[in-house]
Amino acid sequence: MTHVAHNPRRTPPASDGFAARAIRRVLVLGATGSIGTQTLDVIEHLNARAAADPGATTYRVVGLAAGANADRLAELARRFGVRDVALADSRAPAASLPDELARAARGPQAAEQLVRGVEADLVVTAMVGAAGLPATLAALELGRDVALANKETLVAAGSLVADLIERAPAGRRPSLLPIDSEHSAVWQCLGGARGEDNPVSPPWPDEPRVSRVTLTASGGPFREWAADRVRAATPAEALRHPTWTMGGKITIDSATLMNKTLEMIEAHWLFSLGPDKLDVLVHPQSIVHALVETIDGSVLAQLGAPDMRTAIQIALTAPRRAPGLARRLDLAALRSLHFEPPDERRFPAVGLWRRCIGPDRSRTTAGAILNAANEAAVAAFLSPDRGRPLAFPRIAELAAAALDAIPARETRTLADVTLADAQAREFVARRTA
DSSP, X not given: OOOOOOOTTSOOXXXXXXXXXXXXXXXXXXTTSHHHHHHHHHHHHHHHHHTTOTTSOEEEEEEEEESSOHHHHHHHHHHHTOOOEEEXXXXXXXXXXXXXXXXXXXXXXXXXXXXXXXXXXXXXXXOOSGGGHHHHHHHHHTTOEEEEOOHHHHXXXXXXXXXXXXXXXXXXXXXXXXXXXXXXXXXXXXXXXHTOSSOOOSSOOOOTTEEEEEEEEOOOTTTTOOHHHHHTOOHHHHTOOSSOOOOHHHHHHHHHTHHHHHHHHHHHHHHTOOGGGEEXXXXXXXXXXXXXXXXXXXXXXXXXXXXXXXXXXXXHHTTSOOOOSSOOOOHHHHOOOOOBOOOTTTOGGGGGGGGXXXXXXXXXXXXXXXXXXXXXXXXXXXXXXXXXXXXXXXXXXXXXXXXXXXXXXXXXXXHHHHHHHHHHHHHHHHHHO
8 A cells, every 4th residue: 555645735633632623624424415415514513503602613525525416515525515426337428428527537446536635624424335445545644634534444444544654754643533323432431431631543552441332223114023024124114213313224234234334343443342341233223323331330421313414423523522402312312221132143244253353353354344244235236136035034144154164364465355355246246146
């Protein structure tokens, strides 16, 4: 992996580990997706408040990247006055693109080119799948803070991310700010567990005062379905999430509970947590997003409405807080909160994280294999033109089979991740042909 020198014109972060500026320049990767558009809504909200508060930070969008939705990308570029844009889809003739995309970087490397070519203080990585990995690594190489919504970065290449941050020069250590609601919740609870005013951003050092971290899962649309009904589930049924509004791939991951396996691997890298300190509980109301148990038996929980804009705003404004967009909780109206252990018989994907972290697995390509196999299986399940539709349980079965069949090797470079990714996708393609 090519090392890129830190940009000498970038203002070094403040001593608290976060960049403190009156104006913060932001790149949004995956701008037309669910997280990307909500990020832009939050930026507009924060800027509207800053207009009345001279001491507040203003957020300037300096670059936008998208996959194939050229018209929506052009609309966002107009709305935020952005000249530097990137479009992964290179199939459409340049003449057919909106004027705002005339200068766009195009192709699979377009997002990475945008990151390397545009000065920014914060890069929001909301691209879906392994496609967002090179751009995220590039941002960290350049010493830029990353607000991370791309699960696959840490699942497939957690050791590369950790090494990049560890090698960063003194005073220029980039912050890795979680946007997933569960990891944002852990981050907030750990701040309470430390009992200190000095904020710390992930990757979090090992915290001996914490005995267990529990991530919650909604249970998805099939939580109460019998096993035979789950086996016959259709894509349309799997896409009907009961509490969250998300993109297609992550909604399917929630239905299989694979999203929780991916989040457990992320939590391992973000918070230095081994398998013995991680747990999952199903919580269908999606109000409690994570719980942190300390060594004295106290349990800290973060509660909030199921609205991603809260976690996004916390990442953008850290270490400060500002009035948000999400509705406020009415605890009296809730009346009760329900928790239960996940059913690994019906949803075997929820336990696959144990095969990807630990002393002999964390720094291997196991996570890359799992992630790529799952992506390929989800794509096959959602494919409308398949002659023989993929059965819903096959998604988890194929991911587990890929881990069985493909040797996990030490991850030294991005090329190791790319090879494992390709092998897993080829494995799924053969099994689903």
